[in-house]
Amino acid sequence: METKEQLKEERDKIVKGLEEAYRKLVEFKKAKNSPLVVVRNGEIMEIDPNDVPSTILYKRGQG
DSSP: OOOHHHHHHHHHHHHHHHHHHHHHHHHHHHHHTOOEEEEETTEEEEEOGGGSOSOOOOOOOOO
């Protein structure tokens, strides 16, 4: 069984990966001048990539 510390390290790696994937996606969309397509409240929306932050920090839980 994994210890809490091992689980925390694994979670932190996953979160860093998500943050990097987001950064690369926004960078790509800006370069191609292509909108981000998202779903908000069940509605499909297009967002200008220049209207979103280039990076995002996910909240990390305690533990």
